[in-house]
Amino acid sequence: MGLLDWIVVVAYLAYIIWSGVKLNRQSQDAEAYFLAGRSLPWWAVGLSVMATQLSAITLVGTTGQAYSDGMRFIQFYYGLPLAMVILCVTAVPFFYRARVFTAYEYLERRFDARTRSLTSFLFLVSRGLGVGVIIAAPSVILSIVLGWSEAATVFAMGLSTTLYTVVGGVQAVTWTDVKQMFVIFAGLFVCLFVILSKLPAEVSLDGALHLAGAAGRLTTVDTTFDLKQTYTLWSGLVGGLFLMLAYFGCDQSQVQRFLTAKSVDEGRTSLLMSAFVKIPMQFLILLVGVLVFVFYQFERPPLVFNAVAERRVAEGARASDYAAVGAEYTSAHEERERAAVAYVRARRGGDERGRERARAEYVLADGRFNAARQRGLTLVRATGGDANFTDVNYVFPTFVVANMPAGIVGLIIAAIFAAAMSSISAELNALATATTIDFYRRHYRPDADDRHYVRVGRAATAVWGVFACVVALYATSLGSLIEVVNRFGSFFYGSLLGVFVLAVGVRRARARGAFWGLLAGMLSVWVASLYTDIAFLWFNLIGCAAVVAVGYLLSLTDRRPDANGAETL
């Protein structure tokens, strides 16, 4: 990174921290600090919803995934619009009109304090560890690609975000999210145009897409019905629907977004904004990855994008094997480049048979190239002793640093920071809200004044921020911890959704059924993950169905009335 890039990154950080901290004066009472006085416009809330969901690992990981596997990941989001419609009918009016601070507060009105505390506790544990991973993942990548210290990257991201979230509360979270979304979009569009400008003159956008399509990188709809496949139309529509319902309707980091809207209708509009924008936005991110793939048809890409892992194998006991694979890889790349140029030319001027022949040769050359790369990755796995090693997350940052002009590298690194910080700030704010409202105010000091809860909220944000940085420092050295946290999250989401389905949609549901149903749901997901190969998106459906079934059956045996009789459908 050159001086200009550093100036861009430092200017971005300084501006975001300043613009968050200056909102301190508007965050002096509990409703202002945690819910912005329910005063925010729909477009700001809508952008904040999207910024919270889009973490750095989503931005970097999905571009890398598009490079290596194509666009099939987009199917993950096909259930999102329908989930938003369902939430607009149910969660938004129910939570907003109940005047709650947290989604879990509603569960006490509907069931009891035990169910509220358990769900809020699960959220705190899952998200407390999860926010550490959100900081750790991009820190590891940036440290390897840019040579930065992992600890410095963790603290630059974690503590700067904690600072403005502590001071400015949810106002700072939302308004910095808005600015961060503009930085992310600017980074993506600039990146797209620079890649297109760097393609050979004879390769147009149309030609680039035909190359990507021939190499199988443009699959956006896979109608195969296979529970073991992660990304298909059905897993996206059904599994994705349940995941999005759980994430946007039961996770405080998202529920808190629409609770800050001016009205129920503005809250609805903010979610529907995501329903319309999310799939096209994800298409744009994946398109960047696909164009990186096309760019590397004409430039030799690294055999392994993780430079540290590559150095380890290149300088280790199997260095000669790796050198041989490297030579094969270079030769395969040259062959593929020739085939790609021939295919582009055939498409422009050749007859139908010539085009078909050129396409078939290009597909074969791409297959040989991929096989050489897989041999390189297999060597890295064997040398490092990590059977699950993948370099997908390193593709995009490596490409940016090696190929983007001065200043643009800084802008894209700032966009990666923006994606990370927008998620971290919302998570910290939600963790502090649940800690303060669901535990401190509920169980310890129910009658303190407003300013006291703001002070507690600020302290809780700071503690969660420091905790997340500490988790991130450990997570950078323990790869398996990331997997554990993600797995725990998938156990929890579908089951939590089941409790809310019982609360909102099943009038006969009672507190005992909800509490034990939640535990049964988590247990059923755990069993499914241990004894089946079902892809994780389906866990949300399994967990939800188990909670509703067990919760309903137990409720039938319970003749006691509800404690408070909160609103149901």
Added chain:
Amino acid sequence: MAEEPDRDGGDDLGEDKETIRERARADSRWHPVYLAVVVVTALVIAALWAFSRAYSS
């Protein structure tokens, strides 16, 4: 046995039946918007499928 919770939740929020009916009427104005979201999503998925087919074959 105590009564089950009010289906409309009016008791909990301290609102009368007329307010609740008015709110239901206001909520129903959103139904065409929800339908539009579903239709647009179907069209977007169809467009992506067509895009994929056009460039992959």
